Amino acid sequence: MVTDFAKRNCQVSPSGTLEVLSQREIAVLIAASQDTSQSSLFELFRRCALAVMNTGNETDDAAAMFAKYHDFTIELAQRTRGLKLVIKNAPASAFVEGRMIEGIRQHLFSVLRDIVYIGTESLWDNGGSLDGEGITDAVFHILNHARVLDPNRRPNIVVCWGGHSISRPEYEYTKEVGYHLGLRGLDICTGCGPGAMKGPMKGAAIGHAKQRATSARYLGLTEPGIIAAEPPNPMVSDLVILPDIEKRLEAFVRLGHAIIVFPGGVGTAEEVLYLLGVLLHPKNADIYLPVVFSGPQSAAPYFEQLDKLITLVFGESARERYRIITDDPAGVARYLNKSIRKLRSHRRESGDAFYYNWLLHMPEEHQHPFEVSHESVSKLRLTRDLSPADLAVNLRRVFSAIVTGNVKANGVAMIKEHGPFEISGDPEIIEAVDAMLMSFVEQGRMKLPGSDYEPCFRVVSKSAQ
Numbered sequence: 001m002v003t004d005f006a007k008r009n010c011q012v013s014p015s016g017t018l019e020v021l022s023q024r025e026i027a028v029l030i031a032a033s034q035d036t037s038q039s040s041l042f043e044l045f046r047r048c049a050l051a052v053m054n055t056g057n058e059t060d061d062a063a064a065m066f067a068k069y070h071d072f073t074i075e076l077a078q079r080t081r082g083l084k085l086v087i088k089n090a091p092a093s094a095f096v097e098g099r100m101i102e103g104i105r106q107h108l109f110s111v112l113r114d115i116v117y118i119g120t121e122s123l124w125d126n127g128g129s130l131d132g133e134g135i136t137d138a139v140f141h142i143l144n145h146a147r148v149l150d151p152n153r154r155p156n157i158v159v160c161w162g163g164h165s166i167s168r169p170e171y172e173y174t175k176e177v178g179y180h181l182g183l184r185g186l187d188i189c190t191g192c193g194p195g196a197m198k199g200p201m202k203g204a205a206i207g208h209a210k211q212r213a214t215s216a217r218y219l220g221l222t223e224p225g226i227i228a229a230e231p232p233n234p235m236v237s238d239l240v241i242l243p244d245i246e247k248r249l250e251a252f253v254r255l256g257h258a259i260i261v262f263p264g265g266v267g268t269a270e271e272v273l274y275l276l277g278v279l280l281h282p283k284n285a286d287i288y289l290p291v292v293f294s295g296p297q298s299a300a301p302y303f304e305q306l307d308k309l310i311t312l313v314f315g316e317s318a319r320e321r322y323r324i325i326t327d328d329p330a331g332v333a334r335y336l337n338k339s340i341r342k343l344r345s346h347r348r349e350s351g352d353a354f355y356y357n358w359l360l361h362m363p364e365e366h367q368h369p370f371e372v373s374h375e376s377v378s379k380l381r382l383t384r385d386l387s388p389a390d391l392a393v394n395l396r397r398v399f400s401a402i403v404t405g406n407v408k409a410n411g412v413a414m415i416k417e418h419g420p421f422e423i424s425g426d427p428e429i430i431e432a433v434d435a436m437l438m439s440f441v442e443q444g445r446m447k448l449p450g451s452d453y454e455p456c457f458r459v460v461s462k463s464a465q
Helices: 023-033 036-053 062-068 102-117 132-145 168-183 199-210 245-255 266-279 297-314 316-321 329-350 374-378 388-407 409-418 427-442
Strands: 002-004 009-012 073-079 082-088 157-161 187-190 218-222 238-241 258-261 291-295 323-326 421-423 457-459
Touching: 023 036, 023 073, 023 082, 023 102, 036 062, 036 073, 036 102, 062 409, 082 102, 102 132, 102 238, 132 245, 157 168, 157 245, 157 266, 168 187, 168 199, 168 291, 168 297, 168 329, 187 199, 199 218, 218 245, 245 266, 258 266, 258 329, 266 297, 266 316, 266 388, 266 427, 291 297, 291 329, 297 316, 297 323, 297 388, 297 427, 323 329, 374 388, 374 421, 388 409, 388 421, 388 427, 388 457, 427 457
Parallel strands: 157 187, 157 258, 187 218, 218 238, 258 291, 291 323, 421 457
Antiparallel strands: 002 009, 009 082, 073 082
């Protein structure tokens, strides 16, 4: 790796992935980078690469980051010994003593792999031509290319969901839970950003170190619209960029052996509605996947409100699919460690793979991307004449739209130009949604601490329309 630190310019070789490519493969990649019809793909690559080079700089203002580094460039170059990235005007924080931080270098090539190398194949399904099974297969191949599927490992992946904007006590709690998971040899998988995505990894790293665990993993799953607003935290060892939020969510539930939901905001609510919408499908009645909602005692009202919304949408029986444990980090780890052993037995009996939950039925309406716009959001029905499954899909899409309006560059631009999204439905449902969203705003769960929040949504009752 050659670096001009004063100018923040460098050439870097692959690390962690894409180390061995044929000259033909490299030539195809470079030709694609010079093809004007692929310009949007390579602009996406540039933006995601810039986000990765801001790893450790916690921000959710993507526009400010792109404006600050407007002259950042990254190009592919062919060398006899393999591929090189030629980088100019990169963030100085990505370097130490004139050399790029190794974790950032590895993440850069993860971006190249997932955005360009795989993005030029049909796996991204930008045209929406894949059916449900095809999407599940595409998610598998993306994870397999990233080398995170290991048939020789026993089940030990705990997916941790939660907000990027959480209080200090909540953050410390996620670290404590992660520590107890690490002591039990469990690996961590998160959305790879700050807050509840970073805390479990930091805690687990200490637990793993105490146990001298040399093969521990900290998996980070993201998608292009999120990564710029939530650059990977420095703990992530394996970064995977899925094409969209739907494939990212499917990757979580196919890859994970247990799921913890920490306090969060609309993104966390979206994840929970997705998860329960899948697990409560009749075809998944025999699928075992332990789920825990957990936080410090101060977060109890948050989970009470989430529990209320869940029972409103799915009914009382939904509570059988998760357990709420507050103020007991060690208890969470003990419960999940025992539950994962039970999952191992279930997988053996059913013949399912340890490394990818093939037998989980994925309703196709959960798999196809929801294109967020003011028109599409206004058409979402939150009404009692829908089945619980369909209501869950629409509610998840409402929360997905708010995430888009909060942090994604295209969503922020939409809100700036056309004003807030309008959300409507039956009074009982819309009042519960409104109460939850307003509590998120009051508790500061919509933006990182220190950031002002301007709501990107407006709730209106069905009768008011």
